[in-house]
Amino acid sequence: MIDFKTFADQQIPAFESYLTEQLAQIEEPTLQKAMTYSVMAGGKRLRPLLVFAVLASAELPIDQTAYRVAGALELIHSYSLIHDDLPAMDNDDLRRGQPTNHRVFGEAQAILAGDGLLTLAFEWLTTTDLTAVQQSRAVQLLAKAAGPSGMVAGQIEDIEGQTKTLSLAQLKQVHHLKTGRLIECAIGLGALLADLSAEQSASLQIFAQNYGLAFQIQDDILDVTSTAAAMGKAVHKDAGDHKNTFPGLLGLAGAKTALTATCQAAQDALADLTGLDKALLNSFLNYFNE
Template sequence: MSTPLPILKERIEDYLSQSLATDVDQATLKNSMTYSLMAGGKRLRPVLTLATIEMLGGTINDDMLRAASALELLHTYSLIHDDLPAMDNDDLRRGKPTNHRKFGAGIATLAGDGLLTLAFQWVTDNHLPTDIRSQLTLELAKAAGPSGMVAGQARDIEGEHQHLSLNQLRYLHRQKTGALIRYAVLAGGIMMNQSTEVKQELAAFGENYGLAFQIYDDLMDVLSTAEEMGKAVHKDAGEQKNTYPGLLGVDGAKEQLQVALTAARQNQQNLEKLTGKSFTSYDDFLAYFK
């Protein structure tokens, strides 16, 4: 029986709060890293990993928890750097002042650097089999690096004041947002030593779910409030960023959201056929968009 997602999130919260300080020996840096890491958030990515492990028949142990929680370190680094004055220059994140507003741009940059490198430490500094650690490290580097999230961020910067096509926008967000979510799902399959076919289907679910997540985030920037989102809204249009509502209108963006969700549900069904196991926990993730 799968653990309820709120309990998985609680396990990740506990691990992050108890483990971060042991690996940071400079007080200001530790405070800055902790400030952003423990500022809240859905913990979506590591929860996806842990839920996938359980749906594949695994029992979560401390090594799996450590490797999964590493992704939250990396995700938090990306948020700190994304908020910096040289990037989006945001003042608010998760309802609180952004890291550079609290600690200054220099310390905020170093806090992001620290979280990024610590993520790879956690992926490798555990007792998982050597080949599993190697696969996780390679896939995380690809997802986060210059052929993944970092490339997507670069495309986002260069795309400002330009009109991207729908295919170009999809590719941008497949890298910027989708790459880490794809990795989150795939990591569960890697830790459970699944076949290539199953891992490919897990990665496809992550890609489609990540696309849906980005489209939904674009819609919320238009339709929601700063209080609801915990960050500034209506910025994308003002900064002439390429978004799904900007390109397709709200109704068109909602249609694309449904296309991505339909594809993710098909991946879910394919996984059940391939493995003979129930992937009903993915229903809880898909319900996020209702």
């Protein structure tokens, strides 16, 4: 049985080669360097891997179309990190163990690199061999996940939440939007490529909702317990920035309990999934045990 780590080791090299080849086609040299810098700076490639895992679970090939669709999602993720690191936002100097984009290229160039990645993502979605209906649906999924109904809304709520103490329900809502929506989008794009049924897609969406929440709970925990060397970015910042976090609200032990419960809810959602090999997606939950 293939597991998360083995699957990642198999899929990431070819996917990153595809990203490198496609980004090399950007004609403006400064943009090309700045955009490529952040996309190819490493990272777990978790969102593309979730797209690929849905296809693998349906015993379907992971081809150039899958790379392009998953690549569009990764471009959106990379743009969001560039903008998130800016002085006006989180004011971070380190990302994935390297200087942040604005520290290397300057603030204006970093903003434009993020803008370029944002718009290139939708170009990629509309230049595949998918049908027009599938392309339209893919664009809709990604736009809704990344825009004012998803990630951007979550970012606003996160910023505004720094001036007050959020309830647990409010904190979950912030991260459902800010982090969870792109993870849900990954599963949704995989389901679209695999042409899954409404019932299968519904079970996968519940899995993705809980997976996204677990991802954020773990990130909050690691900000307390990990080191900058291990994380590749600054740690122990959340409290100083007056951010609402799961350890801040529940305590460290309570946050760890919430992480366990959320992972169990994701696993339970997969138990209701029929017609697919669930072993690989279940193994993605091992990510939270590393």
